[in-house]
Amino acid sequence: MRDALSQTAPGPDMLAISGLTKRYAGRGGEGVLALSDVDLSIARGQFISVVGPSGCGKSTLLKILSGILERSAGEIRLDGRPMSGPDPRVGLVFQAPQLLPWLTVTENILVPARVQKLDLRAARARAAELIEMVGLTPFATSYPRELSGGMQQRVGICRALIHDPELLLMDEPFGALDAMTRETMNNELQRIWASSGKTVMLITHSIPEAVYLADRVIVMTPRPGRIVDDIAVDLPRARTLEMHNTPEFGRHVARIRRHFNSEGTLDA
Amino acid sequence: MSRHRRTATNALQHLLLLAAILLLWEAAVRLFDVPQIVLPTPSSILQALIGLLGSSTFYRHLVVTLGEILAGFGLGAVGGTVLGVVIGLSPTMYRLLFPYVVAFETMPKVAIAPIIVVWAGYGMTSKVIITALIAFFPLLANTVMGLRSAPREQIEMLVAATASRWQVFHMVQFRHALPQIFTGLDIAIVLSVIGAIVGEFVGARAGLGYLILQYNFNFNIAGTFAVLFILSAIGIVLHWIVASLHTRIVFWVEHDALHREA
Numbered sequence: 001m002r003d004a005l006s007q008t009a010p011g012p013d014m015l016a017i018s019g020l021t022k023r024y025a026g027r028g029g030e031g032v033l034a035l036s037d038v039d040l041s042i043a044r045g046q047f048i049s050v051v052g053p054s055g056c057g058k059s060t061l062l063k064i065l066s067g068i069l070e071r072s073a074g075e076i077r078l079d080g081r082p083m084s085g086p087d088p089r090v091g092l093v094f095q096a097p098q099l100l101p102w103l104t105v106t107e108n109i110l111v112p113a114r115v116q117k118l119d120l121r122a123a124r125a126r127a128a129e130l131i132e133m134v135g136l137t138p139f140a141t142s143y144p145r146e147l148s149g150g151m152q153q154r155v156g157i158c159r160a161l162i163h164d165p166e167l168l169l170m171d172e173p174f175g176a177l178d179a180m181t182r183e184t185m186n187n188e189l190q191r192i193w194a195s196s197g198k199t200v201m202l203i204t205h206s207i208p209e210a211v212y213l214a215d216r217v218i219v220m221t222p223r224p225g226r227i228v229d230d231i232a233v234d235l236p237r238a239r240t241l242e243m244h245n246t247p248e249f250g251r252h253v254a255r256i257r258r259h260f261n262s263e264g265t266l267d268a
Numbered sequence: 269m270s271r272h273r274r275t276a277t278n279a280l281q282h283l284l285l286l287a288a289i290l291l292l293w294e295a296a297v298r299l300f301d302v303p304q305i306v307l308p309t310p311s312s313i314l315q316a317l318i319g320l321l322g323s324s325t326f327y328r329h330l331v332v333t334l335g336e337i338l339a340g341f342g343l344g345a346v347g348g349t350v351l352g353v354v355i356g357l358s359p360t361m362y363r364l365l366f367p368y369v370v371a372f373e374t375m376p377k378v379a380i381a382p383i384i385v386v387w388a389g390y391g392m393t394s395k396v397i398i399t400a401l402i403a404f405f406p407l408l409a410n411t412v413m414g415l416r417s418a419p420r421e422q423i424e425m426l427v428a429a430t431a432s433r434w435q436v437f438h439m440v441q442f443r444h445a446l447p448q449i450f451t452g453l454d455i456a457i458v459l460s461v462i463g464a465i466v467g468e469f470v471g472a473r474a475g476l477g478y479l480i481l482q483y484n485f486n487f488n489i490a491g492t493f494a495v496l497f498i499l500s501a502i503g504i505v506l507h508w509i510v511a512s513l514h515t516r517i518v519f520w521v522e523h524d525a526l527h528r529e530a
């Protein structure tokens with residue numbers, strides 16, 4: 001596995017954010033300061049989770065990183081190169097998988113490949129591999145409406161990986177799933193990450209989920225949105241569900257939760 | 269009950285009801301001695317219809333009217349969809365042009381028919397223009413609304429994958445507009461039949477509307493009813509064509525309760 005890699009590799013940063021600020025133009029003239037002077041560096045191959053109460057700017061951060069939103073100020077470097085706008089080196093997973101209902105599972109996964117005019121023969125082979133990896137091979141030619149929520153979300157993850165991005169961004173990908181499916185998906189994501197070597201940024205409302213999956217947990221607070229804590233999670237890989245009951249795990253969760261005792265807006 | 273049996277039973281019920289209505293109609297006209305020029309009996313209408321279908325002049329009129337309907341519908345539908353795409357995709361165009369669209373929308377298009385006939389003459393051209401104008405607006409309005417119905421997150425998903433404006437349009441927005449475009453086509457095809465006939469009423473030398481006026485003028489009311497029957501048959505067939513294209517092309521939307529039940 002990649003225990004050694006994920007915890008020691010210093011290497012160059014995959015993602016380097018400095019002074020990132022976002023102000024939404026608002027009716028009142030001054031608008032909403034959603035992100036204020038955010039600095040964050042992520043090493044190649046690292047898995048980081050971002051937690052914070054509703055409205056602290058997590059989605060805003062992700063939308064700027066994926067090029068959907070313009071930033072007001074600041075600099076973003078991806079693998080050393082400055083980023084401006086959408087970038088094929090980034091893959092994005094939404095809370096709702098946003099599959100296109102007129103396309104089969106395979107065709108949905110191929111969408112970024114078509115958009116980027118990649119070689120479709122190679123992309124098809126890769127799509128089949130990804131589908132196999134998430135255990136959906138019997139559903140390769142099914143339409144999204146024939147899949148459960150968890151299966152659809154797995155298709156969404158395959159789609160984010162089809163163009164082999166270096167950075168995978170996920171905005172509460174499992175928020176809509178029931179607890180059991182969520183645990184399964186967590187393990188699956190851990191497996192995908194371990195075997196693919198991607199750098200992952202996962203936004204979640206669940207502190208245990210954040211700790212369970214991440215090498216580092218970033219804690220944000222609102223008004224204005226900024227980073228207040230950055231916690232290295234040194235639990236060994238590969239992680240198992242039993243680790244939820246270890247004292248170290250509890251220690252991490254408690255430290256994160258302390259930030260929100262006054263806010264009280266995060267899930268248990 | 270099997271699905272097949274149920275369909276058969278339904279058809280039988282419809283036929284029985286239709287037969288009862290026609291019998292009642294025939295009996296009432298005969299019983300109360302209603303003159304044929306006020307209300308003809310179903311049997312005399314049937315006779316007129318058979319006569320009509322056997323005469324070559326009828327087919328000349330049929331071809332004229334069908335040509336007007338299809339040409340007008342085609343022009344109006346394509347024009348409405350194209351302008352709908354322009355207005356639906358560009359906020360500036362939307363802001364500038366949509367007020368005019370609404371203003372024209374509320375205007376009863378048949379009221380312009382006399383002017384069009386004056387401008388374009390008694391031939392097929394004037395009817396094609398009137399029909400096109402009538403077919404234009406349902407497509408325009410439905411295309412604009414349909415394009416705006418695409419979920420923002422699906423568009424963002426494509427944008428994040430570095431999609432161009434054109435790719436976002438044809439991979440997501442136009443697809444989402446299709447169900448509404450087909451609703452527009454269905455409205456437009458039925459209105460197109462009305463448009464062609466109204467145009468012919470205003471001034472024409474051929475066509476089924478012209479034929480109705482001729483029959484009416486000669487107190488051939490059974491003949492008028494026979495043409496009306498043909499017109500509704502045309503309407504039903506055209507509607508059916510649009511509807512079956514709709515279910516075939518927009519296959520990812522559940523079309524009605526019947527589908528879900530089956």
Ligand SMILES: Nc1ncnc2c1ncn2[C@@H]1O[C@H](COP(=O)(O)OP(=O)(O)OP(=O)(O)O)[C@@H](O)[C@H]1O
Pocket residue numbers: 024025026032033034052053054055056057058059060061225
């Ligand atoms: N399009 C917008 N226009 C104006 N303000 C916005 C817009 N989108 C978000 N905001 C504001 O920016 C702030 C951060 O929003 P954001 O969606 O990034 O929060 P979040 O951390 O993702 O919250 P949640 O956990 O509920 O998803 C909020 O105060 C929100 O009201």
Ligand SMILES: [Mg+2]
Pocket residue numbers: 058059060
């Ligand atoms: Mg959010």
